[in-house]
Amino acid sequence: MNIALLGYGRMGKTIEEIAENRGHKIVLKISDDIENHDLKDKNIDVAIDFSIPKAAFKNITTCFKNNIPVVSGTTGWLDHYEKARKICNEENSAFIYASNFSLGVNVFFQLNQKLAEMMQGLEDYKVDIEEIHHTKKLDAPSGTAITLAQQILEENSRLKGWQLDDADEDEIPIYAKRIEDVPGTHAVTYDSPVDKIEITHTAKSRQGFALGAVVAAEYLKDKTGIFTMKDVLADLFQN
Numbered sequence: 001m002n003i004a005l006l007g008y009g010r011m012g013k014t015i016e017e018i019a020e021n022r023g024h025k026i027v028l029k030i031s032d033d034i035e036n037h038d039l040k041d042k043n044i045d046v047a048i049d050f051s052i053p054k055a056a057f058k059n060i061t062t063c064f065k066n067n068i069p070v071v072s073g074t075t076g077w078l079d080h081y082e083k084a085r086k087i088c089n090e091e092n093s094a095f096i097y098a099s100n101f102s103l104g105v106n107v108f109f110q111l112n113q114k115l116a117e118m119m120q121g122l123e124d125y126k127v128d129i130e131e132i133h134h135t136k137k138l139d140a141p142s143g144t145a146i147t148l149a150q151q152i153l154e155e156n157s158r159l160k161g162w163q164l165d166d167a168d169e170d171e172i173p174i175y176a177k178r179i180e181d182v183p184g185t186h187a188v189t190y191d192s193p194v195d196k197i198e199i200t201h202t203a204k205s206r207q208g209f210a211l212g213a214v215v216a217a218e219y220l221k222d223k224t225g226i227f228t229m230k231d232v233l234a235d236l237f238q239n
């Protein structure tokens with residue numbers, strides 16, 4: 001498979017290594033405005049975008065307009081997500097976005113959803129989310145923490161939203177910590193006057209995120225439509 005890397009930073013480089021080990025070829029790497037690059041005549045099968053929040057929407061939709069499917073893991077641009085989906089459908093292209101591509105985190109998402117369902121009637125427990133990342137991260141809270149909060153909100157009608165740090169009674173507080181070299185840690189805690197329930201996912205490196213993104217790209221090649229990591233994992237475990 002011929003892959004274009006949109007963003008060649010920490011994740012772009014890790015994805016390159018894993019994609020090449022799985023027999024794929026990187027035919028384009030960009031770290032600046034996509035308009036500076038010719039997307040034609042490179043036989044790009046899939047583009048993988050791990051860039052920066054302010055570039056993601058343009059990168060993704062330029063690919064759709066050039067008939068190139070996109071896997072995107074860039075966080076912090078989701079105000080434009082619905083518009084990107086619309087353009088994908090209009091152009092008959094293909095798209096997978098995930099706030100976190102690691103297999104472990106996707107299991108953790110299922111655990112979070114189940115726990116939220118179990119805890120929704122237990123009013124003594126106050127829920128919060130903590131995320132810890134390296135100091136170079138541009139966005140806060142992390143995309144993964146926002147996904148975790150959205151899952152809890154879907155199960156719990158007493159909670160109305162999430163807030164970074166100072167949350168109201170009916171909001172989920174998300175605490176974002178920045179510590180050098182931490183690849184990504186997420187914890188969801190339910191605290192009551194008598195006890196505490198906590199689930200944590202700790203990434204040990206970026207390898208898990210990158211492998212998930214390459215597996216998603218393999219899934220997306222030659223498809224049309226909008227998919228999620230649930231589709232990718234269902235396909236993986238079926239085969």
Ligand SMILES: NC(=O)C1=CN([C@@H]2O[C@H](COP(=O)(O)OP(=O)(O)OC[C@H]3O[C@@H](n4cnc5c(N)ncnc54)[C@H](O)[C@@H]3O)[C@@H](O)[C@H]2O)C=CC1
Pocket residue numbers: 006007008009010011012030031032033034050051052053055059072073074075076098099100101102209
């Ligand atoms: N969904 C997931 O599983 C994961 C998502 N991420 C997200 O991926 C993104 C990238 O993370 P890192 O690689 O750690 O960041 P990074 O800062 O190491 O890499 C970003 C790269 O994008 C380049 N860039 C700047 N403008 C660009 C443009 N217009 N088009 C393409 N590239 C451009 C920068 O020069 C840099 O090399 C972040 O939003 C991060 O939150 C990171 C890890 C896992």
Ligand SMILES: O=C(O)C1=N[C@H](C(=O)O)C[C@H](O)C1
Pocket residue numbers: 075099100133137138141142143144145183184185209
């Ligand atoms: O910026 C990162 O590094 C990461 N970003 C993603 C996020 O915002 O959730 C995923 C992962 O935790 C690493």
